[in-house]
Amino acid sequence: MARRARTTRQDRSSPPAPTLPVGEVAVDTGTARVEPDPDHPRRLTLHVNGVPSSCLDLDDPGFLAFEYLQQMAAVIDLLPAGPVRAVHLGAAGCALPRQVEHARPGSRQLGVDVDARLLELVRTWFDLPRSPALRLRAGDAAAVLATLPPGRADVVVRDAFDGDTTPPHLTGTAFATACATAVRPGGLVLANCADRPPLSTVRQEAASFAAALGPDTVAEGRLAVLAEPGVLKGRRYGNVVLAGVTPTPADGHDPSDDDRVDLRDTRLGRAMRSLAVPVTVLAGPELARFVGTARPLD
Numbered sequence: 001m002a003r004r005a006r007t008t009r010q011d012r013s014s015p016p017a018p019t020l021p022v023g024e025v026a027v028d029t030g031t032a033r034v035e036p037d038p039d040h041p042r043r044l045t046l047h048v049n050g051v052p053s054s055c056l057d058l059d060d061p062g063f064l065a066f067e068y069l070q071q072m073a074a075v076i077d078l079l080p081a082g083p084v085r086a087v088h089l090g091a092a093g094c095a096l097p098r099q100v101e102h103a104r105p106g107s108r109q110l111g112v113d114v115d116a117r118l119l120e121l122v123r124t125w126f127d128l129p130r131s132p133a134l135r136l137r138a139g140d141a142a143a144v145l146a147t148l149p150p151g152r153a154d155v156v157v158r159d160a161f162d163g164d165t166t167p168p169h170l171t172g173t174a175f176a177t178a179c180a181t182a183v184r185p186g187g188l189v190l191a192n193c194a195d196r197p198p199l200s201t202v203r204q205e206a207a208s209f210a211a212a213l214g215p216d217t218v219a220e221g222r223l224a225v226l227a228e229p230g231v232l233k234g235r236r237y238g239n240v241v242l243a244g245v246t247p248t249p250a251d252g253h254d255p256s257d258d259d260r261v262d263l264r265d266t267r268l269g270r271a272m273r274s275l276a277v278p279v280t281v282l283a284g285p286e287l288a289r290f291v292g293t294a295r296p297l298d
Helices: 067-076 095-103 116-125 141-147 172-182 200-212 266-273 285-291
Strands: 025-027 030-037 040-048 051-057 085-089 108-113 134-138 153-158 183-195 223-227 238-245 280-283
Touching: 025 116, 030 116, 040 116, 051 095, 067 095, 067 183, 067 223, 067 238, 067 266, 085 095, 085 141, 095 108, 095 134, 108 116, 108 141, 116 134, 141 172, 153 172, 172 183, 172 200, 183 200, 200 223, 200 238, 200 285, 223 285, 266 280, 280 285
Parallel strands: 085 108, 085 153, 108 134, 153 183
Antiparallel strands: 025 030, 030 040, 040 051, 183 238, 223 238, 223 280
8 A cells, every 4th residue: 555665685694584474374354475575585565465564674673664654653753762652553564563662662562453363473474572562462453442541552553454444443533532542641643544535534534533632633733644745635545644642731730741742843844854755744724724624534
């Protein structure tokens, strides 16, 4: 669903490549296949039911090939330095959890995927952080989310798909509210939304997150839409990242005030423009115009 970043030739000093399956392997939801990059055999793409779902470089845990994951990582970089507690709904090959652990050693992360067999296999195929750095749990994302302690996570990421569509029960204001409930004040909720022109689903998803994150979410710079200009202009199908910041107490005494994330931050704009494929950030009035009269997905 996302184009791959430019690759380089394999480092000849790398350890031997892992034993990988040849062809398709049966998993609970269908089939999985691991495809090495012809120019870099230790760079692997995981296909689930024919859809590219993750791409990892066994020699570089900080590598992210999919552009929407690069965008999510740039948003996470706005959080204060140090380990984070992250929940990934739709784990697949765990490319983003692996990058987070590399960038923020000591993080505690949970990867959730509906496919239990797939989670077993990616542990053997890929160089993933071990538990408790990265715990993997099989189950429906919404059901697992409901069991998490409120306000404990720094980041919740929704990246779950059925084919090329987010399952309907993982959209809407109720689900966005559940994500926000699991996150501490001032933490992040990130969602990958794949859509086609005229981006009706993205607009409705943005309206859903705005409703879930509380009054003045857009005006306070606590919600943003990130995507390539061609996607935002409705020229083609593509991935759009929704980024939201949970509200902090209004009494002015919250110790995290100095570290509060504002998605209008110029640092985020610079990071998006510096990517291999530059990205536009819509926040504040620009986001309000983009959403327009779209209603939440309820």
